[in-house]
Amino acid sequence: MPEQANPVKVESARALGAEVILGGRDFDEAREYCERLAAEHDYRYIHSGNEPSLIAGVATGTLEILQDRPDIEVIVVPIGGGSGAAGACVVAKAVRPSIEVIGVQSEAAPAAYRSWQARMLLADSTSTFAEGLATRTAFELPQRILRELLDDFVLVSEDALKAATRVMISKTRNLVEPAGAAALAAVLATPDRFTGRTVAIVCSGGNISPAQLAELWPREPA
Secondary structure, eight states: TTTOOOOHHHHHHHHOOOOOOSSSSSSSHHHHHHHHHHOOOOHOOSSSSSSSHHHHHHHHHHHHHHHHTTTTOOOEEEESSHHHHHHHHHHHHHHHHEEEEEEEETSSOOOHHEEEEEEEOOBBOOOOOOOOGSSBOOOHHHHHHHHHHOOEEEEEEEEEHHHHHHHHHHOOOOOGGGGGGHHHHHHHSHHHHTTSEEEEEEEOOOOOOOOHHHHOOOOOOO
């Protein structure tokens, strides 16, 4: 994990028995550090995107959605590295090709979006509040799936991400991290697109830190 990793994620991993090693300033530097450790120590390295078994595992979430609600017409899913959206595409198009799958990324971290549009792997900067979307590079396997099966890919602003996070926590009482609220942000940004349709909004994580919560709800000065 990055050196400045969300402490909630670190403690959650340790609680499950994992040895957590911190390295790198952000997700991509941590990934590169992990790759070096794997090469040096002959570890089994599980890539966050270029891993078929990981995509298949994440895809079971979409399968459960469609088992519970076979009438779903649209699935909106956040994209960081793209494994979740790739899995959603594979399942949705296999179950019913007419299901529309829409990916969402922050406009402050658009590497996957730009790569999907250009149909080639591109890198970009990242300055997003949403740690789960903060990738500077796109990955080959998810992008290959998304280019073939994803119906649309949209960007949302940082303000929209923060607003959607507040809405989801306030209205549903589900503790969601900003990346997990990206799909809701996209729906709230263009409500006419989804009016009258049965929509699944994927909430991909609840690892929000106390510091992020404080930024969303700043205390009024005394």
